[in-house]
Amino acid sequence: MANIEKRVTELVEEKLAELPEVFLVDVKMHANGNLIILLDGDKGAGIDACAQVSRYVGFQLEEENVIDTPYNLEVSSPGIDTPLKLNRQYVKNIGRSVGLKLADGTKKEGKLTAVDADKITITEQIKIKGKKAEEAETVIPFDQITETKVLISFK
Known part of the structure; x- marks a missing residue:
């Protein structure tokens, strides 16, 4: 499986050289083909x-003849429920609300305001009992983030 994924990644990168505005997020070969x-x-x-x-x-x-068993090839963009993986995806989503799961088990939500090579900055709404919610900037290193998803609001 790993060899198939490696070869497919190489092939995708070859083609994407002609499409510089597009980038590869992931390649997965599942056991079901x-x-x-x-x-x-x-x-x-x-x-x-x-x-x-x-x-x-x-x-x-x-x-x-890389794959000798029947397979189904599916090429698409990640769905909205797919976690962000690449720095370039974070940059693309600056200004949007994100939900984070951190390595220590905590969760955070806020507006993504900045992205660096090693960290992101979000603006959180901090609620204090009996007072109006205040905004606070929080810097979070990538090595503390286990999952980031873009949040969709239908308000």
Whole structure:
């Protein structure tokens, strides 16, 4: 499985050299035969980019006979419930509300305001009993974050 994922990653990177606005988020080969490629972009990964990568990778995999069992190739952008993985995804989501799970088991929510190579900054609403909620900036190193998801509000 790891060799398949490694080769698919190489193939995707080859194709993405032609599509600099799009980047690879993840490649997973599941035991059930589903090969999942997740792409994102600074302005999203459109269906055209996904189709180009799918055609290229699918053709190369068949030519090289990399996978000798039946498989299903799926190329898409990460869903809204998919946690952020790459620094570039964090940068893309500056200004949006995020939910964080931290290594110590705590959870935080706030507006993502800044991203660095090794940390993020969020603006939290701190509620104090009997008083109006106050905003506070919190800096969180990436090594303390176990999961970050963009929060969607329907207000």
